Amino acid sequence: MGTRPRAAAGNIAVRRLAAVPLISLPLISTDSLTKKYGQVTAVSELTVEVEPGVIGLIGANGAGKSTLIKMILGLLSPTSGRATVLGLDVVSDGAAIREQVGYMPEHDCLPADVSATEFVVHMARMSGLPRTAARERTADTLRHVGLYEERYRPIGGYSTGMKQRVKLAQALVHDPQLVLLDEPTNGLDPAGRDDMLGLIRRIGTEFGISVLVASHLLGELERVCDHVVVIDAGQLLRSSSTADVTAASQLVAVEVDERTEELTQALQEAGLGVTAVGTLLEVDLLDDSTYDVVRDEVTRLGIGLIRMERRRHRMSEIFTTPVGVTRVDAV
Amino acid sequence: MPAPRTNQGVIHDLGYRHYDGPRLGRAHIARALLLESAKGAYGLGRSARSKVMPMLLLAAICLPAFIIAVVAAVTDVDELPADYTSYVLNVQALVMIYVAAQSPALVSRDLRFRVMSLYFSRPLHRIDYVVAKYAAMTTAVFLLMALPLTIMFVGALLAELPIDEQVPDYLRSLGGALLTALVLSGIGLVIAAITPRRGLGVAAIIAVLAVLAGVQGAMQAIAVEENEATVAGYAGLISPFTLVHGVQHAVLGAGSALSEGPPGTIGSVVFVVVTGLVVAGSFGALLLRYRKVAV
Numbered sequence: 001m002g003t004r005p006r007a008a009a010g011n012i013a014v015r016r017l018a019a020v021p022l023i024s025l026p027l028i029s030t031d032s033l034t035k036k037y038g039q040v041t042a043v044s045e046l047t048v049e050v051e052p053g054v055i056g057l058i059g060a061n062g063a064g065k066s067t068l069i070k071m072i073l074g075l076l077s078p079t080s081g082r083a084t085v086l087g088l089d090v091v092s093d094g095a096a097i098r099e100q101v102g103y104m105p106e107h108d109c110l111p112a113d114v115s116a117t118e119f120v121v122h123m124a125r126m127s128g129l130p131r132t133a134a135r136e137r138t139a140d141t142l143r144h145v146g147l148y149e150e151r152y153r154p155i156g157g158y159s160t161g162m163k164q165r166v167k168l169a170q171a172l173v174h175d176p177q178l179v180l181l182d183e184p185t186n187g188l189d190p191a192g193r194d195d196m197l198g199l200i201r202r203i204g205t206e207f208g209i210s211v212l213v214a215s216h217l218l219g220e221l222e223r224v225c226d227h228v229v230v231i232d233a234g235q236l237l238r239s240s241s242t243a244d245v246t247a248a249s250q251l252v253a254v255e256v257d258e259r260t261e262e263l264t265q266a267l268q269e270a271g272l273g274v275t276a277v278g279t280l281l282e283v284d285l286l287d288d289s290t291y292d293v294v295r296d297e298v299t300r301l302g303i304g305l306i307r308m309e310r311r312r313h314r315m316s317e318i319f320t321t322p323v324g325v326t327r328v329d330a331v
Numbered sequence: 332m333p334a335p336r337t338n339q340g341v342i343h344d345l346g347y348r349h350y351d352g353p354r355l356g357r358a359h360i361a362r363a364l365l366l367e368s369a370k371g372a373y374g375l376g377r378s379a380r381s382k383v384m385p386m387l388l389l390a391a392i393c394l395p396a397f398i399i400a401v402v403a404a405v406t407d408v409d410e411l412p413a414d415y416t417s418y419v420l421n422v423q424a425l426v427m428i429y430v431a432a433q434s435p436a437l438v439s440r441d442l443r444f445r446v447m448s449l450y451f452s453r454p455l456h457r458i459d460y461v462v463a464k465y466a467a468m469t470t471a472v473f474l475l476m477a478l479p480l481t482i483m484f485v486g487a488l489l490a491e492l493p494i495d496e497q498v499p500d501y502l503r504s505l506g507g508a509l510l511t512a513l514v515l516s517g518i519g520l521v522i523a524a525i526t527p528r529r530g531l532g533v534a535a536i537i538a539v540l541a542v543l544a545g546v547q548g549a550m551q552a553i554a555v556e557e558n559e560a561t562v563a564g565y566a567g568l569i570s571p572f573t574l575v576h577g578v579q580h581a582v583l584g585a586g587s588a589l590s591e592g593p594p595g596t597i598g599s600v601v602f603v604v605v606t607g608l609v610v611a612g613s614f615g616a617l618l619l620r621y622r623k624v625a626v
Contacts, residue, residue, distance in 0.1 A: 105452075108444065108445060109444065109446055111440055111444040126360055126363070128353075128454060129355070137350055206347055207347040
């Protein structure tokens with residue numbers, strides 16, 4: 001086993017995934033993908049490949065997230081390079097991609113004078129669903145995103161959280177294989193943000209639909225994503241699974257009563273990465289022998305060990321410190 | 332330990348269900364958009380408030396036709412008290428108001444609320460959206476004029492007027508109504524698409540159509556006064572209603588209710604070409620407008 005836990009709908013989701021031959025292909029694959037607007041390069045030589053699952057796309061505002069999403073949808077043609085989504089080429093198979101993909105834009109996109117039900121039914125039909133199927137799928141989808149009685153009232157009177165749910169519902173109503181969510185937690189309060197993140201996780205696990213979720217907030221994506229792609233100024237900074245990131249981010253915080261510099265030097269000579277953070281030393285945790293090295297060196301120097309504790313980097317620290325990114329804001 | 336399964340009737344949350352049914356292509360989607368938009372132009376499937384205006388206008392435009400039909404049916408006449416082919420010209424103010432009120436409803440809303448992103452992230456192409464909306468508006472405006480014409484026709488049949496005398500003019504008037512619908516919808520949609528604020532769009536459309544009709548009437552009256560028959564004839568090009576009335580006269584062979592119709596063969600050709608240009612130009616302008624809509 002060892003796969004992600006699946007809830008009630010697990011059987012259905014598994015059967016469906018097995019029936020789709022595309023599962024062996026990468027979900028999204030780009031090769032030197034570049035988009036220039038005149039002099040401005042929005043996406044630059046981006047080469048990345050991700051497998052189906054919940055994928056976080058992280059970058060500051062203006063890093064090229066939205067441009068990348070629009071290229072994936074086949075709505076913007078790349079200046080150079082190529083990309084495939086679900087095995088389909090974004091330039092030649094745009095319409096086929098849009099049949100299988102759902103899109104939730106960052107900006108408001110809901111008319112005020114219709115109800116959520118009317119609007120989502122209309123959008124389902126615009127995705128090619130016959131009338132009856134559109135009605136059934138709308139009722140199901142609105143229930144799954146958590147809209148109940150209010151779905152018969154005009155959207156104009158909805159709260160931001162409810163509007164975000166309607167936007168999500170229209171992206172899911174035609175049962176796509178992949179949904180692209182552009183800043184879905186924008187404008188939500190902490191509780192609403194948690195609900196939305198939980199929903200995104202469920203889409204990936206229970207519903208069996210791959211998700212690409214763009215955000216400038218690292219911390220929140222860490223919780224729901226299987227894989228994280230970080231871009232800055234249109235360039236790829238990092239693409240790795242969340243598990244890898246977590247594994248690679250272990251360190252030991254060491255505090256001693258005196259001669260901190262001497263200990264730093266000794267540990268570095270022993271081949272360990274050491275960073276001084278205030279009075280603390282952060283030592284990269286390679287494996288359990290790291291603890292022994294620290295203990296032995298402290299004993300050899302004859303100083304007092306106040307504290308030695310294992311710590312985990314937040315993803316934000318991983319992505320900001322080593323590559324010198326400063327524009328990404330952490331939660 | 333999971334509880335042993337029983338076969339008693341318990342309602343379970345089915346969880347997420349996938350959709351295995353048909354996914355219709357571009358043509359079907361465009362047709363669905365056309366139908367929903369055409370119905371929307373009469374407020375069908377929309378709020379009760381948005382039904383008021385189009386339904387009032389439809390009733391108002393049918394009322395004269397209904398009176399004509401009743402008069403024809405109850406009195407002993409040899410012909411209808413009014414012509415099919417000049418009916419639209421006589422009720423043009425109502426048609427104008429309808430076009431001004433409903434064009435923004437069809438296109439401005441999607442632009443103002445930025446719903447276009449959602450359309451374009453679906454299989455529909457930009458040209459499909461334009462074709463569907465143009466066809467929907469043309470259908471709606473055509474029906475607005477075709478209904479009273481048909482009421483008159485039915486009245487004529489009930490009055491047992493000779494069918495072979497009624498049918499040709501009835502068909503000519505329907506042809507004229509279709510052309511009028513194409514021209515007016517084109518102008519209305521282009522103006523509505525460049526003014527996403529609804530109230531502004533309504534005002535702009537009514538202003539443009541009313542000014543064109545006013546200028547046309549004045550020019551023709553002056554030209555007739557000055558005995559400039561050719562100028563008077565060409566003045567009909569200015570207003571969409573007289574333009575199509577000219578084509579209806581010159582090509583479809585209907586009588587002309589204007590003091591001067593298109594002058595000669597060249598005049599006929601000019602009227603036809605201008606009508607074609609207005610329709611093609613409107614469609615082209617809409618395509619250009621929607622090419623620029625950011626997603």
